Amino acid sequence: MFSKVTPPSLPSGPKPVAEPEKELRFTRAAQGHFLLSISVILLAIGITLFATSTAPGSPENLWMYATPTCLLGILLIIPAMRCIRHAYIILSPLGIEIFPFFKPEKNLQILYWSDISHAELSTDEKQLIIHTNEARTAGVVASLTPVKTSHRPLLARAISGTMEKRKEHK
Numbered sequence: 001m002f003s004k005v006t007p008p009s010l011p012s013g014p015k016p017v018a019e020p021e022k023e024l025r026f027t028r029a030a031q032g033h034f035l036l037s038i039s040v041i042l043l044a045i046g047i048t049l050f051a052t053s054t055a056p057g058s059p060e061n062l063w064m065y066a067t068p069t070c071l072l073g074i075l076l077i078i079p080a081m082r083c084i085r086h087a088y089i090i091l092s093p094l095g096i097e098i099f100p101f102f103k104p105e106k107n108l109q110i111l112y113w114s115d116i117s118h119a120e121l122s123t124d125e126k127q128l129i130i131h132t133n134e135a136r137t138a139g140v141v142a143s144l145t146p147v148k149t150s151h152r153p154l155l156a157r158a159i160s161g162t163m164e165k166r167k168e169h170k
Contacts, residue, residue, distance in 0.1 A: 024158050026154075033148075036080040050063055097111075098140070128140075
C-alpha cells in the first residue's frame with residue numbers, strides 16, 4: 001500500500017554483493033572525509049554569515065555571501081558520500097577491480113589474477129603497482145591517495161598474500 005520514498009538528492013548506495021566474504025573493498029574514504037570536512041566548514045561559514053546578516057547594524061548584502069556558501073557546502077556532500085560509500089579497489093577471487101571516479105560502470109578496469117605477474121605497493125605506499133609481464137615493463141599504476149592511510153597496509157597484506165598463494169600453486 002505504501003511505497004518507500006527516497007529523496008532524489010541522495011545517491012543510491014552500492015548494490016548488494018552475492019558473496020561478500022570473498023572480496024575486499026577499499027573506498028575513497030580519505031577523499032570523502034576531506035570533502036565532508038570542507039562541506040561542514042562551508043555550511044558553518046554560510047550559516048554564520050546568514051545569522052550575522054539578520055543582526056541589527058549589519059551590512060545589507062551580507063546574506064548574498066551566505067547563500068552561495070551554503071549551496072556549495074550542500075553540493076559537496078554528494079561527492080563526499082559517493083567517495084565514502086562506493087568502492088575504489090576491489091580484491092576478488094577473479095582479480096583486482098579498479099573503479100575510476102567518473103563513469104565507473106563504463107571505465108571499470110579488471111585485472112585478472114592470471115594476467116598479473118607481480119603486484120606491490122610503492123615504498124611510500126601511495127601507489128599500487130601491478131605488472132602484467134615477468135620483465136615488469138607493462139602494467140597498471142593506481143594512486144592510493146584516495147584510500148585512508150590506515151587501510152593501505154591491509155591492502156598490501158592482502159595483495160602479497162594472494163601473490164604468495166599463486167606462487168605456491170604454480
